[in-house]
Amino acid sequence: MCAMICEMCGKEVPVTKPMMVEGTKLNLCQNCAKFGDEYKQTNSPSGSSAAPVSKTVIDERLQRRERRMQTKDIYSTTTRELIDDYGPTIRKARESKGMDLDEFAKSIFERRSILARIEANELVPDDKMIAKLEKALNIILKEDVQSGGAVGKGNQKSDGMTLSNFIKKE
Ligand SMILES: [Zn+2]
Structure with missing residues (x-):
């Protein structure tokens, strides 16, 4: 057969x-x-009747398909996540500005107790708080994480990263 x-x-x-x-x-x-679309028989004049596809064409297609899958893969598993030592980072930045916790809390209209817990790495700040802290202290509290299958923190918000960012990096 x-x-x-x-x-x-x-x-x-x-x-x-x-x-x-x-x-x-x-x-x-x-x-x-x-990966294909339904084939519809049309009588196109250019119809080179079923010439066998050469091995190189198949290889090329394979490569193209692989690239497409890789790109998609990278794209779907990159997230910006809060750094592990956000607490100490915030405290250091605050101290370097010469503010105590009270002053700092007042300056950004937050409760001192909440900030104390964040600085102790006990409370994970939400996105709004992170943005506020980053701006107030001129620090970055998030990092790009490229991990396959890592469970996110329920934070699927895109931050303007596009496919072309990754393609250009190659
Ligand atoms: Zn196949």
Whole structure:
């Protein structure tokens, strides 16, 4: 029995399905068919009747697909998270400005007891508080974290990072 070869991943499979991928008809395995669109038979004049796709074309497609997946992966797992030692960082910055906790609390209209607990790393400040502290003390309390599958702190807010930021870094 003659097996068919998926023109995207190159795997030998019992059945392939014609699909449209980026404007080209490819015979794909069930797995790869997800990446294509339904193939519709049209009588286009340019229809080079089913020329076999060369190995290099398959390789190129594979690479392109891999890149696409990697990019997506990085994008979806990068978050800005509060640094671990936010408390000491805040306290040091405050002390370097010569303020005691009372003065500092008054200057940003927050309760002293709350700030004391934050400085002791006992209370995790919310986004609003973090922004306030960063501005008041001219410090940065968040860092970019790129970790696969790390559970976020329920803080899914995007901060303007876009896909192109990552692509340009390469
Ligand atoms: Zn395949």
